[in-house]
Amino acid sequence: MKIVVIGNGMVGFKFCEKLIAKAQPQQFDIVVFGEEIRPAYDRVHLSEFFSGKTADDLLMSPFNWYTDNNITLHLSDPVTNIDRAAKTVTSHKGITENYDVLVIATGSSAFVPPIPGVEKDGVFIYRTIEDLELMQAYAKKAKKGAVIGGGLLGLEAAKAMLDLGITDTTVIEFAPRLMPRQIDEAASNILTNKLETLGLKIATSKNTSQILGDTAITGMQFSDDTNIEVDMLVISAGIKPRDEVAKLCGLEVGLRGGIVVNEQLQTSDASIYAIGECALYNGMIYGLVAPGYDMANVVATNLTAPPPLQREDLEPSINNDFIVSSSSIVPPLGDQGASFIGFDMSTKLKLIGIDVASFGDPFIQNKDTRTIVFEDTMKGIYKRINITGDGKYLLGGILIGDAEAYNMLLQTSKNKIVLPPNAEDVILGSRGGESEAGAGVLSLPDDAIVCSCESVTKAGICTAVSESGCETIDAIKKCTKAGTGCGGCVPMVKDLMLHTMKAQGKYVRNVICEHFDYSRQELLDLVKMDQLKTYDEVLDTFGKGDGCEICKPLVASVLASLWNDMILAKGNATAQDSNDRFLANIQKGGSYSVVPRIPGGEITPEKLIVIGSVAKKYNLYTKITGGQRIDLFGAHLSDLPKIWEELIAAGFESGHAYGKSLRTVKSCVGSTWCRFGLHDSVSFAIQIEERYRGLRSPHKLKGGVSGCIRECAEAQSKDFGIIATEKGWNLYVCGNGGSKPQHALLLASDLDSATLIKYLDRMLMFYIKTADPLTRTATWLNKMEGGINYLRNVVVNDSLGIGEILEQEMQALVDSYKCEWKEAIENPEIRKRFSHFVNAPEEKDPTMKFEPMREQKKVTDWK
Template identity: 35%
Template sequence: MQKEKLVLIGNGMAGVRTLEELLKLAPERYEITVFGAEPHPNYNRIMLSPVLAGEKSISDIILNERDWYAEHGIALKTGDAVTRIDRIARKVVTNSGEEMAYDRLLIATGSNPFIIPVPGHDKSGVIGFRDIADVERMLEAAGRYKKAVVIGGGLLGLEAANGLQKNGMEVTVVHLMDSLMERQLDKPAADLLKASLETRGLKFLMQAQTAEITGDERVRGVKFADGSEIEADLVVMAVGIRPNMALAQDAGIHCDRGIVVSDTMQTYDPRIYAVGECVQHRNVCYGLVAPLFDQAKVAANHLANLGIARYEGSITSTKLKVTGIDLFSAGEFNEGEGDETLVLQDPGAGVYKKLVLRDNRVKGAVMYGDTLDGSWYFQLLREGTDISAFRNTILFGQHDLGDAGHGDQTRIASLGPEAEICGCNGVCKGEIVDSIVKQGLFTLEDVRAHTKASSSCGSCTGLVESILASTVGEGYSATPSKKPMCGCTEFSHDEVIAGIREYQLKDMDAVRDFFEWKQPDGCASCRPALNYYLLSSWPGEYQDDAQSRFINERAHGNIQKDGTYSVVPRMFGGLCTPADLRAIADACDKYKVPEMKVTGGQRIDMFGIHKEDLPAMWKDLSDAGLVSGHAYGKALRTVKTCAGKNWCRFGTQDSTGLGVKLEQMTWGSWMPHKFKLAVSGCPRNCAEATIKDFGIVCVDSGYELHVGGNGGIKVRVTDLLCKVETEADVLEYCAAFIQKYREEGRYLERTAPWVERVGLQYIKDAIFDEQQRKALAERFRYSQTFSQIDPWKERAEGNDSHEFRKIEICAA
């Protein structure tokens, strides 16, 4: 098939990101030509400030070297701007006179700096701050002159001022308003920022209106409307940008404040698409990088003729790229009628946090001095999470990061490059930062693909996102509220779950066909998730796909760093008999187990078992009545108990007996992630029930039920669900909560983030409604009729593979 011709006008970040996304979807569809007005290949424009400050070089910020274009068969024409679009003949004409025909045209001409049209604005030494050439001119001026004036106290102006000062210039920032960065900060945060910058030597003239740039051919000063004047050898205009739409206007393409595009990123000419700072979408023009990448993905989807993606706008966040200053803002941070404001302020420590709430949902956030939780607040804002359950602690930061999270006193900025961020894959901070900088990464998925960080259990996601935000500033493309399951589909976990149930999709092929999966067999990311969603949706009907499980689940043991496995038999509620211990000891002798350990979950772990010995070892243990503890599974792990009233003088209820009943009811249950229970016999809480996924604290009058806890480095204390009176109530409420989580939790999502994502009140509404609660509990009990049979015993006894797969569902 003859390739269509695609021409890209503009070699910037948005346009080239569109090509990158397109090459993933339809690498052979187009013959691609790129025209760039600048002489450079694609570079990271948002990192110009660190280049100006001397923290990076030009080569450090190149995103796609010329070899990349050649490797993908893309013709790159640099230093030759397109000057005319002939829509009738479907061709473009460049400044050099070259003509290029197109079948599809992509306009990504970006924006131009706004130069205030005051007298003298065209003098030598008056420049904008938009590209590499501007940076080179500023660096050249810094080497020859001493005094600089930056007009504009916004994000770009302050970054320019910081860079010029680091190059030895005396810098004065002139701003029309009474506070800096008024579009991103409220007054208290802006005052802290100004004070900090002043200690670094920057000077400020606030509420100053520029009237004239003075001098002969070259600038010598700036005169203001009140008649005052200051000296200047260099004037940098950083007062805003304007979409570069002149080329589109001349071609008769509909424009307003920018090139008007639809939700598919098409202009009014269906053969012409546009992305980036040059476009206007739903009356909004975006000047930050993250929304432009969202647009690029949608444009690529339609250029590839998939036709299913839509761009519906973006919520943006901002971070100042000035070393040593931590600042973050997002959403609508100026409260309006009906809004509430939460503020944490410590002027002495230079810390300020403000959250604007509406109906217990985050509407906007401003942070200065301590911005570690910025990505979490941004996620709460995007997803519209009800924060009422943790409103009283939200200003103190995120508390659901789980096993691989950061400690209470740790801050990303203070972590050294050797600090381990992802425990599952052994990835340190330095490796992540290096990949972000050298590979030009902007999204969590990019980091996962290059470093494996956050690609396993996902509990370090908050840390990785914070490193991304800290490293690339506003270029960070945060996890969207509608995040695709993986690169195989545009649909989210929630949409796939709903589709499976609504349209009766009962095997993986049916799901992939219905949702038009890009890869017919899926990938390592989506196959385990689809397998779980089908198991949980169709118990007894869907046949488990063992090849869509992680190696630990396929082998029924935890793989260790030397390639051997550990085996953990289940001990219900921590109880065991002499016969159990003899069976374990005999297995250890027979299979030459080099080490045994009593686990924190009240069980015995046997290490160093070879994979080929696992079936026989499990048969021996099964013959003795021992079954798997599922220490390897995304399933129920343990039910931790204390001695309870039968032995302990403080015990109020039979916690051990209740723990046994809970474990007998729930063991073998596949879950979105690992799941732990605990029963404490009194409020002294020896079983640590208040940091478990579901915890019970026994009191004289009954049982307190707690949900959504998490242990590890960063502890997330449970939320109190309710108090019940009988053991039967405990079992029913527990079954209902688990089933709600199993049906609605996303694969690899622990209960802690799930509870915070959907809101505790949402869960209470379901569990407290007697009809819903009993229905959930009944569905859980039904699913358990297909579990709780030891799979290794069945396999060892030679049952056919069909029956074994049915048994191995273990809790669909």
């Protein structure tokens, strides 16, 4: 059977993916026409294009996915004509293809309101990667931005403007509040406040009457006789279904656009389907990706699993002369087939870093219902739930600022789960009561849809765990596809997985991998007891099989933490993580970066000159890092020893930027220069950094020392942060920057330097000995029962009586420190490994390509 798909957007792609997954090999001949120059990409995350993702990163699947699956893909070639009688389509470039089944997935375009002046330069729509590229080019000369549309799409566009550096941006909404379709007024006020703190201006109840300017936009005139200056405008006010080609061939379309479809997504021509944002079901266009995916799934299911019965009245109403054999060609339909029955428009998303969610009926308010509202204008949190008059069932609600409970609430309302006696607990959490939060996931019925992007039920996930033996999130993703779309359900999937495993009587613990049936902490103790020194000894004694990329670096790190031997010594070199193996960080293209240690960020002019001349000699790109040192990028593998030879000769040593080990101790300039400084933060930072340099740990370690409470070293975002007080130092621990920022917590105050180092020795060694692999100190503390109070007891009050041992162990590591790069360049056996070709050691990798950028070089981007 030959299937032609018009449109290669997210939904069109998903249809192909579902069809391939369900079909027998060679069952279908699939031809896809796409209007854009690229294969389908992730439009939902379009704004990430401005925060660093490339167009390629956003692709749903690379081009060769289509060829690998025998799909003919015509790009930059929209279908311009459908001949329903002949069952052919013709494209813009003149390609004609016949079809047995036609699927229209043309999506939508931006709705542009008929405002005089919309054609002026500087006015953009926000829809495709090309739109973004045009915006990017124009944004360089723009200062004052505006976005028409205060809905989901409009706020996404506003984020894009911020990402483009246009911080003076006004969001203009016709309705009296933001997101009028999803949230109520109070929620909208909270959202407005939050957006305003980010610098956006919000103007509601505004109707744009004219766009001002000669050829390019200079301002906007509103119907209330006000106006603003604007030199770049993005219109993101809604969508318009792309139904032109359907209309042209006489398919039924809605009054305000959209191709009319039935429950099977069939149009008025039974051989033609419409899915996604171009389809009008029950008078409604579904402008979200999840219902689009659902539609794709319905059509793919019905095409691949035809129910036995056919309904004759659904055969095509057009001239049948061309149909050879209707039974084999007309897609069979029946009562048992899948059908689309509308879609819950509940959404949860992060808008400019703010959680916004609405589910069920967010607005309902009448004599039979009750509403519970929690509002915290201080923190910018708003939660509303609507419940039945008897308090038993959840009907819908809104969450702003904190949407963690979204999945659970959505399931509770969808599945009519009886609410707890105090219904407010579901948004406020149980306060002192007996019921355990998180147990809720178990009360879901089996057919509750947990992953709505891929329509995976609770039973589907639990079965994957109990029957197919999926005991990791990755395994579940692979087996069920749950969590592979927006990813919002992953925490619930994990809960379900753990509960299912526990229910099966499995002792859930963090064993390392298939080769070691121990946790990291257990293995560390065993290795220490048996005094094992190499990876193979550890594997032979405590493991099985041949190891892998999970246990090798873990064991290598444990060995380094215990014995501090040169990590590339014979027997352990190939067990190191790939970066440790070459004592450098691999970068795009296969080159490496070099980071010499600059303790406390203090460096002499002479050393700066050495870094500069080495960088020039080896043609390296230089950049100041976040940790107050200098990173040299683009080094060929074979140049690394030569580069380090020169750096070491000038007094540098390894910065361990490649290792799970101490990176830097950042410092402010401190009392030696600063008029506010209380103590010499630089000297103390250098002392601390030199003490712990080369210390291998479960994850990287960062520190900071600030000379006063102004905290210029941002020490409270580090694994350990030290802040000067009038009487000494305050020690903060287990902070984190990165994707989940967390302030360090005060461990002890007003310490002298020696006591502080003692406490730090104990805390770091305790971390090394007890943390799970690849766990930063912040997560380690979050998981620790008793939290900071317990840690304080261990470290300060020595409640376990191990304080002295921890100090001794740390001192042994400090005393055995050697610069591993110095050892590497002095050892011919190790040095020999730094070449790209074993049989042509002098030759560099010819595939490595660089191109100029801002008077330096950059690596040519990967495909």
